[in-house]
Amino acid sequence: MAITSRGFSGRRTPADVKLPPGQYLTTDFPVLSAGPTPHVALDKWEFTIDDGTEVLRRWNWKSFRELPAETITVDINCVTRWSKLGTTWEGVSLDTLFKDIKTDAEFAMVRSYGDYATNLPLEDLMNKQAWIAFRFDDDDLAPEHGGPARLLVPHLYLWKSAKWVRGITLMHEDQPGFWEALGYHNYGDPWREQRYEGD
Amino acid sequence: MWRLGTVVALHDETSTARTITLDVPDWPGHVAGQHVDVRLTASDGYSAARSYSIASTPNPEKRIEITVERLPDGEVSPYLTQEVAVGDRLELRGPLGGWFVWRTEQTEPIQLIAGGSGIVPLMAMIRSRAASGSSAPFRLLYSVREPGAVFYRDELRKRSENDHSPTLTYAYTRITPKDWPRPPGRIDASLVAEAAWPSKLVPTCYVCGPTPFVESAAGFLSACGNGQDKIRTERFGPTGGRK
Secondary structure, eight states, rough: OOOTTTTTOOOOOTTOOOTTTTEOOOOOOOOOSOOOOOOOTTTTTTEEEOOOEEEEEEEEHHHTSSSSOOEEEEEEOOOTTTEEEEEEEEEHEEEHTTOOEEEHHHHHHHHEEEEEEEEEEEEGGGGSOOEEEEETTTTTTTGTTTTTTTEOTTTTTTGOOOOSEEEEESSOOOOOGGGGGTTBBBBBBBBGGOOTTOO | OOOEEEEEEEEEESEEEEEEEEEOTTOOOOOOOOOEEEEEETSSSSSEEEEEEEEEEOOTTEEEEEEEOOOTTOOHIIIIIIOOOOEEEEEEEEEEEEOOOOTTTTOOOOOEEEEEEGGGHHHHHHHHHHHOOOOOOOOEEEEEGGGGSSSSSHHHHHHHHHOSSSSEEESHHHOOOOTTTOOOOOOOOHHHHEEEGGGGGOOOOEEEEEEEHHHHHHHHHHHTTTGGGGGGEEESSSSOOOO
């Protein structure tokens, strides 16, 4: 049971705002990354989907940007406890990228420039739940926020929305990504407060 | 799992930053660079938690120190820097984080770059190096607004004088000490190139501070030839960035 902190009253979020447990509201856009920000030139950028042995689909920046894009307005929740409401992005739905792919893999490792990776169940990337986003708030996505393009999977903590994405590897067996191997939760549902291993 | 810590000492580092020493009987030990979540709970059950870097070296006394900088519009930091008294109990979760850490087995040169209160986890590394008898050579580049904003000033000076680890370079962004050779300003490529280990020695670099500071410092380290995989970063606070 929580102990009471003498003299602490706190600063509540307005009653009409419902945040996941333990989160607080910010209007800023803080950054969390493990290393330097990679700067990826658009003419070198590519995005691939592979099954661990062969590449199933490949896009360069031009062919990627020719895919139908959507505008998405979502709340985002960082494991470091800030939440930001009503953020607007433009991106390509993973449903579009996976349209012609037949697979019985159940897991995905999302890979980034700069060697970051994060794992998710494949079903969390499907059915209008995930996008490869390239614009934020009517601007090209800034490098420190993951530009040229990042995964956006807003129903999980934001570390799952890998910045600087370069591809997805389909897996039959789940494997931990970068933070997942360093004590963070394997799935990361903010509404169940799955921050750390064991939550 | 939340642990209970009892405040046993308070020490003001600057006019806005305070070190809190906590006795945590079931503390499992930590590695330099890790952080804890601190949770406060109001009498009606409302609670708020934030992460703070651990400043102290791992020790058998089950004590940890955190240094908290007061944020003007903060929710938890004003309480921790102004309200908390010796004898109060705080709830803690941790230690947390397994990436931005220095382990005593590491023997390579270490480059630390701190912006403002980003010194805290780096101080844990400096203290851990000394406590373990490590001979890994450390350098610290510490950027602060003004001389009065330096945390751990005397301890850093003594450690630097005694065994040159860390070798210490200060950079002042707004106000310098009298007769300081460099005008106030942000760190730049030439200062980093001058103060940091040459990249040919393959140092591991730890950069901690506000996001714009970390972005630029990590960029300068890369430009000096340090590999992306040798630069570890910890960013905090609002960005003040775009939007």
